Amino acid sequence: MKRRSFLKSAAALAAAPALTPLARAAAQSVPAIYPATPHRFSENFIWGTATASYQVEGAVHEDGRGPSIWDTFSHTPGKTYQGQTGDIADDFYHRYHEDIASMKQLGVGGFRFSIAWPRVFPEGTGTPNPRGLDFYKRLVDALREANIEPFCTLFHWDLPQALQDKYGGWTSRATAQAFADYVHYTVGQLSDRISHWMTINEFGSYIDLGYGIGVFAPGLKLPRKEWMQTRHNAVYAHGLAVQAARAAATRPIQVGLAEDMTGVMPAIEDDAHIRAAEIGLREENAWHVTAIFEGRYTDHYLQSLGPDAPVFTPEEMKVISTPIDFLGINIYTTQEAVPSDAAPGYRMVPRPASYPHMASDWIFFNPQAVYWTPKLTSTLWNVKTIYITENGCSSDDVLHTDAQHPEGFVLDSGRVMYLRNYLTQLQRGVGEGVPVHGYFLWSLLDNYEWASGYSKRFGITYVDFETQKRTPKLSYDFYRQIIRTNSLA
Numbered sequence: 001m002k003r004r005s006f007l008k009s010a011a012a013l014a015a016a017p018a019l020t021p022l023a024r025a026a027a028q029s030v031p032a033i034y035p036a037t038p039h040r041f042s043e044n045f046i047w048g049t050a051t052a053s054y055q056v057e058g059a060v061h062e063d064g065r066g067p068s069i070w071d072t073f074s075h076t077p078g079k080t081y082q083g084q085t086g087d088i089a090d091d092f093y094h095r096y097h098e099d100i101a102s103m104k105q106l107g108v109g110g111f112r113f114s115i116a117w118p119r120v121f122p123e124g125t126g127t128p129n130p131r132g133l134d135f136y137k138r139l140v141d142a143l144r145e146a147n148i149e150p151f152c153t154l155f156h157w158d159l160p161q162a163l164q165d166k167y168g169g170w171t172s173r174a175t176a177q178a179f180a181d182y183v184h185y186t187v188g189q190l191s192d193r194i195s196h197w198m199t200i201n202e203f204g205s206y207i208d209l210g211y212g213i214g215v216f217a218p219g220l221k222l223p224r225k226e227w228m229q230t231r232h233n234a235v236y237a238h239g240l241a242v243q244a245a246r247a248a249a250t251r252p253i254q255v256g257l258a259e260d261m262t263g264v265m266p267a268i269e270d271d272a273h274i275r276a277a278e279i280g281l282r283e284e285n286a287w288h289v290t291a292i293f294e295g296r297y298t299d300h301y302l303q304s305l306g307p308d309a310p311v312f313t314p315e316e317m318k319v320i321s322t323p324i325d326f327l328g329i330n331i332y333t334t335q336e337a338v339p340s341d342a343a344p345g346y347r348m349v350p351r352p353a354s355y356p357h358m359a360s361d362w363i364f365f366n367p368q369a370v371y372w373t374p375k376l377t378s379t380l381w382n383v384k385t386i387y388i389t390e391n392g393c394s395s396d397d398v399l400h401t402d403a404q405h406p407e408g409f410v411l412d413s414g415r416v417m418y419l420r421n422y423l424t425q426l427q428r429g430v431g432e433g434v435p436v437h438g439y440f441l442w443s444l445l446d447n448y449e450w451a452s453g454y455s456k457r458f459g460i461t462y463v464d465f466e467t468q469k470r471t472p473k474l475s476y477d478f479y480r481q482i483i484r485t486n487s488l489a
């Protein structure tokens with residue numbers, strides 16, 4: 001549309017007799033260069049932003065919401081940066097209209113958010129709380145009004161505390177069943193307005209960090225055998241939830257998940273290294289994405305765990321591998337692989353201490369993450385629809401003011417550099433036909449970064465957590481331009 005009107009005005013210019021031949025040639029060359037850029041995305045590519053309930057909503061005591069394990073954890077002394085909590089966060093619960101208006105300005109076509117389970121079932125199970133659900137109805141209606149497609153995650157880590165107390169959270173299959181019940185109810189209520197659903201966000205984070213290493217809620221350091229069983233329960237819960245969502249939907253829906261896959265790329269781009277990366281990607285993601293697509297844990301995964309391997313039945317593996325409609329990949333970094341003579345045939349290259357990273361020390365700068373992981377994923381398992389459900393970085397952003405900008409501005413050039421390089425690699429992939437259909441930037445707003453509290457800013461919008469004032473950063477303008485032109489200049 002934009003392109004067509006551009007060409008039309010160029011034609012009008014060319015016809016104007018007052019122009020010198022040089023000026024006419026210059027005017028004609030402008031549209032010729034711009035549409036010819038090879039860095040375009042497809043017309044229906046979805047550009048979006050992403051958030052999660054506990055990180056942005058606040059309003060933790062409002063409208064009947066029950067406590068989650070993150071309320072408990074963040075209020076436990078010594079667990080989070082300076083004891084910070086998500087009690088208020090971005091106050092998105094009350095300010096979502098303002099944030100949707102900002103997204104409209106930005107031009108996004110999609111918004112990824114999550115539903116707080118304890119708003120819908122304050123006790124995790126039992127009687128639903130209609131006031132909690134109403135918030136999401138209002139939110140989704142406002143998104144639709146703004147022409148923004150909602151992409152909804154059903155679990156982004158805020159497990160009802162009641163289920164932790166009663167069942168030990170994800171250590172028990174009872175929580176998996178409770179999750180399926182919550183999903184059945186919620187999708188039944190909201191599938192009239194939401195088509196895209198993700199069951200669970202990042203098994204690899206909330207299970208390993210929450211139940212194995214203890215730095216995320218609920219802060220447990222389980223013995224390895226129990227930890228591995230907890231992993232199994234979580235992927236089993238995903239499978240049950242896919243089935244529950246499909247059974248409850250009142251019209252056709254798309255169901256997937258969002259996983260922070262361990263990114264693996266060939267250290268050198270030749271056949272042997274690419275093969276090593278392929279084997280590596282399968283093994284490094286063995287207990288979730290591989291199990292979901294293949295219906296089995298790899299031999300190498302089970303053997304490496306020895307007596308700590310999870311106990312499971314063939315029936316459970318069938319549930320886990322219930323077909324999904326799309327895979328959401330959260331990706332911030334990747335690691336290089338080289339071939340190895342030892343089974344299973346690859347070795348991950350350890351990163352030297354000088355390997356560059358962004359403000360969060362786990363976000364190693366490697367733009368090829370968004371090229372190789374989706375590409376190898378699509379070929380390994382013949383995945384037809386992939387979304388990048390999270391990508392972005394933290395940065396030590398500072399709000400400046402000057403005479404021209406008394407309202408303040410943030411020049412987050414490091415984030416712009418990160419995004420430009422990652423998106424260039426994403427475009428390389430989609431240009432080759434890798435089936436990535438959309439990209440959700442993490443995050444719309446600076447927000448509560450889990451155990452790091454408010455110390456790590458990930459937003460393309462700066463948030464003053466005292467006043468809740470929002471200030472779009474340079475990266476916001478950068479992203480808006482990409483969305484507007486649907487390309488990288």
Ligand code: FCB
Binds near residue numbers: 260330390449
């Ligand atoms: C991902 C989480 C998301 C956010 C980003 C920075 O692992 O899914 O909630 O914390 O990291």
